[in-house]
Amino acid sequence: MPTKTAAQQRAQAKRDYDAFLANCPSRQLLDRISDKWVALVLAALGSDGPDRPGDECSGEPRAMRYSELSRRLAGVSQKMLTQTLRSLERDGLLTRTVTPTVPVTVTYELTDLGLSLHHVIRGIKVWAEAHMDEVLANREDYDTRLA
Structure with missing residues (x-):
């Protein structure tokens, strides 16, 4: 052989x-x-504003600082965001760039591999937001039939 x-x-x-x-x-x-935080980080990276229906937002990826991501992802702890960013960097989905300023500036940006996944994840996020009322109605209907 x-x-x-x-x-x-x-x-x-x-x-x-x-x-x-x-x-x-x-x-x-x-x-x-x-993982919810991975999906939300990938969807958030680069969004330049609110993603609500009717809002003007290009949704095009761009580099973001840690503090921007932290503000964008309501409810994420510092520990969880740090772990999520490290895992995405390890998988080659984003890059971490340190700029020697005072204070030090750290930015995160999607790689080409991360960008290919960003479009998919962002589509799922938009779908979930658009269909949440229908899902909630179905849940209520299901729970009523079981009661």
């Missing part, structure tokens, strides 16, 4: 990825991006 190069092994693994299989590494990535 011929030996495969590392590139050939990676190509074979890529062909073999199937998230429906228990030992597929892509499950770890799905678990990561399905």
